[in-house]
Amino acid sequence: MFSFRKKSVDPAQEASWFARLRQGLRKTGSQLAAVFGDVRVDEALFEELETALIASDAGLDATRHLLERLRARVVRDRLETAQEVKAALADELARLLAPLEREFDPTVRKPFVVMVAGVNGAGKTTSIGKLAQWLQGHGLSVLLAAGDTFRAAAREQLAAWGARSRIDVVAQSGGDPAAVIYDAIAAARARGTDVVIADTAGRLPTQLHLMEELKKIRRVIAKADPTAPHAVLLVLDANTGQNALAQVKAFDEALGLTGLVLTKLDGTAKGGVIAAIAQTRPVPLAFIGVGEGIDDLQPFAAREFAAALLD
Amino acid sequence: MLDNLTQRLARAMKTIRGEARLTEANIADALREVRMALLEADVALPVVREFIAQVKEKALGEEVVGSLTPGQALVGVVQRELTALMGGAAAGLELAVAPPAVILMAGLQGSGKTTTTGKLAKHLKGELRKKPLVVSCDVYRPAAIEQLKTVAAQAGVDFFPSTAGEKPVDIARRALEHARTHYHDVLLVDTAGRLGIDEPMMKEIAELEAALAPAETLFVVDAMQGQDAVNVAKAFGAALPLTGVILTKLDGDARGGAALSVRHVTGKPIKFAGVGEKLDGLEAFHPERMAARILGMGDILSLVEEARKGVDEAEAKRLAEKVRKGKGFDLEDFKGQIQQMKKMGGFASLVDKLPAQFAQAAAQSPQALDDRALARVEGIINSMTRAERARPELIKASRKRRIATGAGVPVQEVNRLLNQFAEMQKMMKQMQKGGLQKMMRAMKHLLPGGPR
Ligand SMILES: Nc1nc2c(ncn2[C@@H]2O[C@H](COP(=O)(O)OP(=O)(O)OP(=O)(O)O)[C@@H](O)[C@H]2O)c(=O)[nH]1
Ligand SMILES: Nc1nc2c(ncn2[C@@H]2O[C@H](COP(=O)(O)OP(=O)(O)OP(=O)(O)O)[C@@H](O)[C@H]2O)c(=O)[nH]1
Ligand SMILES: [Mg+2]
Ligand SMILES: [Mg+2]
Numbered sequence: 001m002f003s004f005r006k007k008s009v010d011p012a013q014e015a016s017w018f019a020r021l022r023q024g025l026r027k028t029g030s031q032l033a034a035v036f037g038d039v040r041v042d043e044a045l046f047e048e049l050e051t052a053l054i055a056s057d058a059g060l061d062a063t064r065h066l067l068e069r070l071r072a073r074v075v076r077d078r079l080e081t082a083q084e085v086k087a088a089l090a091d092e093l094a095r096l097l098a099p100l101e102r103e104f105d106p107t108v109r110k111p112f113v114v115m116v117a118g119v120n121g122a123g124k125t126t127s128i129g130k131l132a133q134w135l136q137g138h139g140l141s142v143l144l145a146a147g148d149t150f151r152a153a154a155r156e157q158l159a160a161w162g163a164r165s166r167i168d169v170v171a172q173s174g175g176d177p178a179a180v181i182y183d184a185i186a187a188a189r190a191r192g193t194d195v196v197i198a199d200t201a202g203r204l205p206t207q208l209h210l211m212e213e214l215k216k217i218r219r220v221i222a223k224a225d226p227t228a229p230h231a232v233l234l235v236l237d238a239n240t241g242q243n244a245l246a247q248v249k250a251f252d253e254a255l256g257l258t259g260l261v262l263t264k265l266d267g268t269a270k271g272g273v274i275a276a277i278a279q280t281r282p283v284p285l286a287f288i289g290v291g292e293g294i295d296d297l298q299p300f301a302a303r304e305f306a307a308a309l310l311d
Numbered sequence: 312m313l314d315n316l317t318q319r320l321a322r323a324m325k326t327i328r329g330e331a332r333l334t335e336a337n338i339a340d341a342l343r344e345v346r347m348a349l350l351e352a353d354v355a356l357p358v359v360r361e362f363i364a365q366v367k368e369k370a371l372g373e374e375v376v377g378s379l380t381p382g383q384a385l386v387g388v389v390q391r392e393l394t395a396l397m398g399g400a401a402a403g404l405e406l407a408v409a410p411p412a413v414i415l416m417a418g419l420q421g422s423g424k425t426t427t428t429g430k431l432a433k434h435l436k437g438e439l440r441k442k443p444l445v446v447s448c449d450v451y452r453p454a455a456i457e458q459l460k461t462v463a464a465q466a467g468v469d470f471f472p473s474t475a476g477e478k479p480v481d482i483a484r485r486a487l488e489h490a491r492t493h494y495h496d497v498l499l500v501d502t503a504g505r506l507g508i509d510e511p512m513m514k515e516i517a518e519l520e521a522a523l524a525p526a527e528t529l530f531v532v533d534a535m536q537g538q539d540a541v542n543v544a545k546a547f548g549a550a551l552p553l554t555g556v557i558l559t560k561l562d563g564d565a566r567g568g569a570a571l572s573v574r575h576v577t578g579k580p581i582k583f584a585g586v587g588e589k590l591d592g593l594e595a596f597h598p599e600r601m602a603a604r605i606l607g608m609g610d611i612l613s614l615v616e617e618a619r620k621g622v623d624e625a626e627a628k629r630l631a632e633k634v635r636k637g638k639g640f641d642l643e644d645f646k647g648q649i650q651q652m653k654k655m656g657g658f659a660s661l662v663d664k665l666p667a668q669f670a671q672a673a674a675q676s677p678q679a680l681d682d683r684a685l686a687r688v689e690g691i692i693n694s695m696t697r698a699e700r701a702r703p704e705l706i707k708a709s710r711k712r713r714i715a716t717g718a719g720v721p722v723q724e725v726n727r728l729l730n731q732f733a734e735m736q737k738m739m740k741q742m743q744k745g746g747l748q749k750m751m752r753a754m755k756h757l758l759p760g761g762p763r
Contacts, residue, residue: 055356057537060347120560120588121421121533129453151588152425152461153454160453202588204563239419241353241537243565264420267506268546269539292420292451 045082046071049089056272056309057241062279066092090310096275097302102284104259104299106135106231111143111188112195113221113228115181116261117214117251118235120202123263125154127235127289128197129161130297131261136165140194145184146171147217148201158199164294177201177213178220185224198229205250214254233286235261238271245273248281263289266296270309333370333385341385342367352605354568355541358575366392390602396571397598402580404431404439405554406526411444411490411498413523417516417547418531420504423559423585425455427531428501429462430585430593435497436468444495446471446486448479448519449503459501466590469495479503479515480522487523500525507546517550527554529582532573534561540569544576553577558596559585570601642700645732646692690718691728703729 046067053063069092070085079085106112114131118124125148132142144162146169148154155171162169170184181198188196200217203210221228234251236244251257262271265288274285285300342363349359370388406412414431416424428445435441445463449455456473463470471489473482483500490498500523505512520528530553532540547553556577558570561584574581581596692700694717699705706714706729715722 051356054350055538057353057539060350119535119563121423123421151458152465153458156454156457157452204560206562206564237421237533237535239533239537239539239543240535241565241568242351243353243535243563244537246564264506267419267539268508268542269537273537 045085049085053272053275056270057244057276058272059242059245059276062096062272062275065279066096066275086310090306093275093310094303094306096278097285097306099282100260100274100278100285101300101302102259102286104231104286106140106195109227109230111185111193111225112230113185113225114195114197114231114233115200115218115221115229115255116197116233116235117200117255118202119204119237119247122202122235122237122240123261123289124148124202124235125157125161125199126292127233127261127263127287127297128158128199129164130289130294131287132161132167132197133165133294134297135195136167141192142167142195142197143184143188143191143193144169145181145196145198147177147181147198149175149177149180150201154199154201161294178217181217182220182224185221185228189225205247205254211250211254214251218255231258231286232256233259233261234283235263236273237269238262238264238273239267239269240273242273242276245276245280248277248283252281252283257283259284259286261285261287261289261297262300266290271305272309274305333373333388335367335371338367338370338385345385345389348606349568349571352566352568352607353537353540353572354605355538355572355575357541358572361575362392362396362571390606393571393602393605394599397574397601398580402555402582403595404435404527404582406441406497408526410494410496411487412496412527413487413525414497414499414527414529415516415520415523415525415551416499416501416529416531417551417553418504419506419533419536419543422504422531422533423557424504424531425449425458425462425501426588426590427529427557427559427583427585427593428459428499429466430590431583432463432468432497432499433466433590434593435499436466441496442469442494443497443499444469444471444486444490444493445499445501446482447473447501448482449501450475450477450479450482451503455501455503462590469493480518483519483523498523507543507550513546513550520551525554528552529554530556530573530577530579532556532558532569534558534567534569534585535563535565536569538572540572541576544573548577548579553579555579555582557581557583557585558601562586562592566605566607567601568605571605642692642695642703642732643697646689646700687718687720687724688728691715691720691725694718703732 049070050063050067053066054060058066066089070089073079073088073092074085077084077088079088106114116124116128128144132144135142142165144158144167146155146158148158149172155169159169159171170180170187172180172183177200181196184196184198187193198217198221200214201210203214205211218229218232232255234248234255234257236247240247248257248260260274260277260283262274262285265271271288277283287297288300288305290296290298345366346359346363349362350356354362366385366389369392370385373388404414406414416428418424425447432443432445435443445459445466445468447456447459449459450473456475460470460472471486473486479502486500487498489495500519502516502519503512505516507513528551530544530547530551532544536543556570556573556579558567558573558581561567570581581598581601584594584596586592586594691714694714695706699710699714706725711722711725715725718725
């Protein structure tokens with residue numbers, strides 16, 4: 001089978017995002033890094049670890065869960081140095097996140113229809129621009145659908161991203177997002193395009209009528225192709241606190257999510273909320289966004305993510 | 312879902328009922344609950360720590376007066392301190408300089424700067440009768456300038472064109488000159504989103520600030536932001552002499568602890584709240600409401616305010632009074648409420664303002680939030696006589712049939728409405744007894760067509 005992740009791992013590039021992520025974390029004087037000096041394993045250390053996890057937005061429950069496991073392990077494995085404890089915590093975190101690692105394989109259908117949703121300003125349109133480039137880099141043809149017919153210049157923004165990788169964007173001057181996406185799927189079928197990615201307007205789950213609109217878009221996509229959408233991605237901003245959980249829940253209930261994209265990890269926000277998501281509603285994390293450039297998108301790798309978070 | 316802090320504290324402090332004073336020992340558990348509540352609301356940890364220490368200091372030795380339990384007394388202290396920390400009364404824009412007064416927008420990517428620029432321009436032009444000019448110095452984000460242009464047109468304000476090929480500081484200088492020569496009294500400068508650790512970009516905005524000498528430098532913060540709010544606020548506060556904060560996306564259901572973090576770090580007033588994507592979604596910021604929201608007590612006050620906006624004020628007051636007293640509230644009033652609800656943009660917009668617990672309950676019964684259900688209820692009430700509306704107990708079988716026929720609904724729907732109304736009356740009595748929690752539980756069942 002076409003193995004997407006393996007192909008994408010260009011070690012040089014991988015190292016660079018890892019380095020950037022780590023650099024970002026370091027520049028804040030990362031609390032996590034700071035606590036792992038050469039301290040002996042005592043209560044104060046656990047307390048500080050708790051502090052560090054909370055400060056990464058992991059949330060109280062996931063933090064408690066991780067620390068309980070860590071404690072058990074310290075006893076069981078007779079860990080003595082802070083270094084060992086650190087490695088054990090990174091391992092526990094990686095284990096918690098591992099189920100979110102899932103290959104994104106857009107070759108199972110043609111056209112493979114991807115629907116992208118999320119709250120306002122999370123990074124949907126930008127991530128679509130990057131994803132299109134990424135897919136193209138893997139030899140797939142892509143068509144974009146400008147399904148955000150609401151926000152000012154949303155269409156122009158997506159068109160600019162399309163232009164950067166010479167990818168066509170289907171848009172209408174009119175207002176019906178479902179119709180635009182339907183047209184794009186029809187066009188992709190006629191042209192033999194591999195992947196269609198549909199942008200949608202940002203919305204908060206409290207806007208119930210807009211959540212209904214999303215469901216309608218999904219239904220119309222299924223009219224164009226009964227097996228579609230083949231992927232429904234929720235874009236989350238790594239800056240988001242505990243509300244990210246509510247977002248995953250609401251969008252999952254409305255659309256049935258197949259994956260997440262966690263953006264803006266190049267900043268000082270650590271995206272620890274993903275640990276809380278892994279614990280309460282484990283939707284696979286397909287990609288992470290690590291910058292505003294077109295190549296700043298990477299498949300999620302649990303172990304590296306955990307290491308970067310704790311570095 | 313999270314419990315109301317009051318409830319949690321009551322639980323934590325059960326053991327110490329009957330004590331006359333708050334002591335270190337008797338508030339330890341309760342303070343742990345406060346700490347957890349604040350963390351769940353995304354208040355940053357260092358801020359939580361400092362706050363708890365402060366509450367402890369203020370609370371110790373406080374007398375538990377009258378009928379209060381120690382738990383209630385502590386909630387009182389917490390809410391008082393939180394409100395104080397959140398800042399005094401709502402602060403407006405300070406534009407008392409030789410025109411054009413410059414407003415510089417700053418913040419992370421996607422926080423809402425461009426939209427808020429449009430909202431402020433509209434506010435300046437409308438309420439404050441100014442002649443604003445807007446300009447975009449965002450030469451990075453695709454179609455950012457186009458976005459501001461569209462937003463300016465929607466706000467009906469003048470837009471100063473710029474291009475992605477220019478240097479931001481050059482754009483700013485040209486715009487300022489244009490504002491001066493064309494007698495604009497305010498220039499709003501939108502900027503690209505940037506990370507606090509992006510040194511060249513932080514330097515760029517510092518240069519913009521130096522070139523423009525703004526009357527207001529506003530830091531735009533997403534209400535959904537988590538723990539990192541302290542780091543970002545520190546970085547922006549260090550690079551720029553901020554004069555205020557705008558908290559956006561408060562129409563969501565985030566508890567908004569970032570408000571406290573940012574306020575604590577910058578020490579600057581939160582001047583406005585963004586409560587919608589449209590340009591009229593800008594409100595004055597209310598510290599006491601925000602405190603209640605962070606503590607999970609719901610945004611009841613905003614609801615009342617919303618009821619006032621665009622709606623007959625006297626009528627709203629009369630209703631509020633009736634609701635408060637829990638008596639004399641009849642079907643005619645119920646209908647009035649439905650009409651007001653419609654004016655406010657229907658159920659969806661109202662639900663946004665409700666306490667998380669209730670919003671959740673409401674969301675679980677989607678059919679309950681159907682505005683068509685509202686219209687049906689209105690239809691039923693319309694088919695009643697004045698006497699029936701005032702005294703629903705008059706409505707027996709034959710009257711029910713008549714009303715159902717008149718409204719074109721099955722008799723069961725009339726029954727359901729009458730039952731709901733009876734529950735609502737009961738709820739209002741409970742509310743009068745001060746049981747906010749009880750009221751919210753009761754309200755779950757009150758939505759037309761909602762679960763029984
Ligand atoms: N630093 C950084 N910025 C990002 C990343 N992804 C997106 N952004 C920025 O975040 C801002 C918002 O991105 P958009 O793609 O417009 O977000 P959106 O979700 O489409 O927004 P709406 O359509 O308005 O809801 C832009 O300034 C992007 O450049 C990322 O991974 N890192
Ligand atoms: N629901 C809601 N959406 C808002 C609010 N303020 C802004 N938005 C939305 O948030 C998204 C981002 O807003 P922008 O104004 O583009 O944000 P920005 O800070 O200019 O973004 P960049 O320029 O990319 O950094 C858009 O979809 C806006 O419509 C608000 O108060 N409520
Ligand atoms: Mg978008
Ligand atoms: Mg902008």
